Amino acid sequence: MEKVRTLLLLVLVLFTTLVAYVGAYEEEENEQRTQGEKWFLLRHLHNVVKTDAGSMRMVKGGYRWGSYLHSPMHIGFISMEPNSLFIPQYLDSDLVLFVHHGEARVGHIYRDELAERHLKQGDVYTIPAGSAFYLENGAEEQRLHIICSIDITSESMGWNAFQSYFIGGGVHPASILAGFDHNTLSTALNVSTSELKTLLTRQSSGPIVHLSSSHDHSNIWSKFLAQETHQKLAHLKRIVNFGEESSPKEEQSTWSLRKILFTLLNREDAVKRVNHEAPSTYNLYNRNPDFQNDYGWSKKLDESDYSPLRISGNGVYLVNLSSGSMMAPHVNPRAIEYGVVLKGTGRVQIVYPNGTLAMNARVREGDVFWVPRYFPFCQIASNNGSFEFFGFTTSARRNRPQFLVGQNSLMQSLRGPEFAAAFGIDQKRLETIANAQREQVILPSSSSDSPLRMDIGFY
Ligand SMILES: *[C@@H]1O[C@H](CO)[C@@H](O)[C@H](O)[C@H]1NC(C)=O
Numbered sequence: 495m496e497k498v499r500t501l502l503l504l505v506l507v508l509f510t511t512l513v514a515y516v517g518a519y520e521e522e523e524n525e526q527r528t529q530g531e532k533w534f535l536l537r538h539l540h541n542v543v544k545t546d547a548g549s550m551r552m553v554k555g556g557y558r559w560g561s562y563l564h565s566p567m568h569i570g571f572i573s574m575e576p577n578s579l580f581i582p583q584y585l586d587s588d589l590v591l592f593v594h595h596g597e598a599r600v601g602h603i604y605r606d607e608l609a610e611r612h613l614k615q616g617d618v619y620t621i622p623a624g625s626a627f628y629l630e631n632g633a634e635e636q637r638l639h640i641i642c643s644i645d646i647t648s649e650s651m652g653w654n655a656f657q658s659y660f661i662g663g664g665v666h667p668a669s670i671l672a673g674f675d676h677n678t679l680s681t682a683l684n685v686s687t688s689e690l691k692t693l694l695t696r697q698s699s700g701p702i703v704h705l706s707s708s709h710d711h712s713n714i715w716s717k718f719l720a721q722e723t724h725q726k727l728a729h730l731k732r733i734v735n736f737g738e739e740s741s742p743k744e745e746q747s748t749w750s751l752r753k754i755l756f757t758l759l760n761r762e763d764a765v766k767r768v769n770h771e772a773p774s775t776y777n778l779y780n781r782n783p784d785f786q787n788d789y790g791w792s793k794k795l796d797e798s799d800y801s802p803l804r805i806s807g808n809g810v811y812l813v814n815l816s817s818g819s820m821m822a823p824h825v826n827p828r829a830i831e832y833g834v835v836l837k838g839t840g841r842v843q844i845v846y847p848n849g850t851l852a853m854n855a856r857v858r859e860g861d862v863f864w865v866p867r868y869f870p871f872c873q874i875a876s877n878n879g880s881f882e883f884f885g886f887t888t889s890a891r892r893n894r895p896q897f898l899v900g901q902n903s904l905m906q907s908l909r910g911p912e913f914a915a916a917f918g919i920d921q922k923r924l925e926t927i928a929n930a931q932r933e934q935v936i937l938p939s940s941s942s943d944s945p946l947r948m949d950i951g952f953y
């Protein structure tokens with residue numbers, strides 16, 4: 495009985511969704527839309543890191559302004575110029591990386607060994623919280639674009655806990671070294687205090703640096719890399735030992751950092767040390783669609799396909815709608831969903847659980863939207879091209895979206911007299927409505943004679 499009641503509620507939501515859907519067409523510019531966009535469309539990108547070799551920007555999670563809604567993830571965009579390095583750092587949150595363009599080398603500590611993986615376009619990779627890692631774009635000409643999810647953990651509400659080792663100096667995030675007394679540090683590094691000052695205050699040598707030796711040698715990394723290997727190692731040992739003495743709590747991370755730096759500076763050794771037990775990458779582009787019809791396809795990746803997702807507890811998905819098609823209105827009963835528009839334009843409609851329209855927003859490449867759990871929503875491609883979006887969900891378990899419309903939907907499973915009664919129509923009429931849409935999951939264009947429109951005509 496309880497179940498039936500829940501389903502009844504969902505069906506009610508469905509009908510109000512449809513009504514809202516039509517209403518949305520009529521009042522394109524209403525107030526509600528603006529408010530919804532403020533909450534569910536995350537257009538405000540914050541610069542986390544910006545150097546001439548690259549940037550990391552993100553849309554922030556947290557509580558939406560003036561709302562009870564909590565968004566538990568930051569979505570980050572890392573962009574790196576050819577021949578650049580995102581210097582070793584560790585985060586206190588799990589990270590899921592998706593390579594949108596270009597190729598990368600990622601190194602991180604897996605079970606006390608350095609693991610290096612080559613990432614290519616479409617690859618998904620996870621980096622657990624607390625594991626120091628670096629990213630390198632070794633390509634000569636190609637830029638690297640990565641989209642990543644950063645969970646907001648209970649311990650760290652925000653980005654502030656982001657720790658970047660080694661170099662900072664005015665560029666956020668600051669180097670952990672900057673906190674040490676400069677005299678002690680210059681002794682430890684065996685560099686003059688003026689050299690140290692350069693190390694810690696140079697704006698241009700932020701967390702993402704050019705690696706190419708042809709670049710300006712005032713860049714501390716280029717300078718550093720130009721040194722003899724044994725010198726570098728000696729320096730690094732001192733840095734690392736120094737770090738260990740000063741903050742025993744960080745021992746684990748320092749240990750990792752040492753390994754990473756050694757490997758970075760000693761490539762031949764690195765090849766031998768690559769940890770083969772570490773998780774491999776997963777290519778989303780090569781995956782066969784989990785659903786496909788004439789109107790588009792969708793792919794979903796959960797922990798049963800790619801076990802590293804279990805650690806972060808995230809799912810990943812990719813959808814391609816052909817022009818004019820739509821993802822049928824649905825609800826995620828288990829997860830919060832984030833979407834990033836990769837290509838094309840379209841619309842995202844979100845409905846409050848009480849059945850009023852929350853947002854009906856036009857979206858374009860680069861836009862990020864999020865949909866709270868239990869909120870009905872759909873995505874619609876513009877008529878002039880395909881619409882591709884990628885995203886993360888907050889559950890690594892199989893997320894079974896509940897479709898409200900289409901052949902696999904609640905409309906089909908609940909056609910008894912109770913439901914007809916719930917809407918005050920006879921059963922036959924309900925059946926006609928439920929059967930009008932013959933497709934499922936991805937539905938064809940909404941032209942004037944589309945089944946969806948016909949359904950709405952009843953109301
Ligand atoms: C410090 O650097 C100087 C020259 O730069 C070198 O002669 C000396 O051996 C170094 N000391 C240590 C402990 O590495």
Ligand SMILES: *[C@@H]1O[C@H](CO)[C@@H](O)[C@H](O)[C@H]1NC(C)=O
Pocket residue numbers: 814815816817880882
């Ligand atoms: C998405 O579908 C369109 C055709 O509808 C196709 O041209 C495009 O290559 C597809 N995108 C991907 C990533 O497969």
Ligand SMILES: *[C@@H]1O[C@H](CO)[C@@H](O)[C@H](O)[C@H]1NC(C)=O
Pocket residue numbers: 846848849850
């Ligand atoms: C539905 O819920 C939203 C969000 O809580 C609220 O702003 C709106 O006024 C509600 N609408 C109705 C009709 O209750």
Ligand SMILES: *[C@@H]1O[C@H](CO)[C@@H](O)[C@H](O)[C@H]1NC(C)=O
Pocket residue numbers: 839876877878879
């Ligand atoms: C497609 O149409 C949308 C508006 O519906 C517009 O914003 C977008 O620029 C168009 N895209 C192309 C490639 O013409």
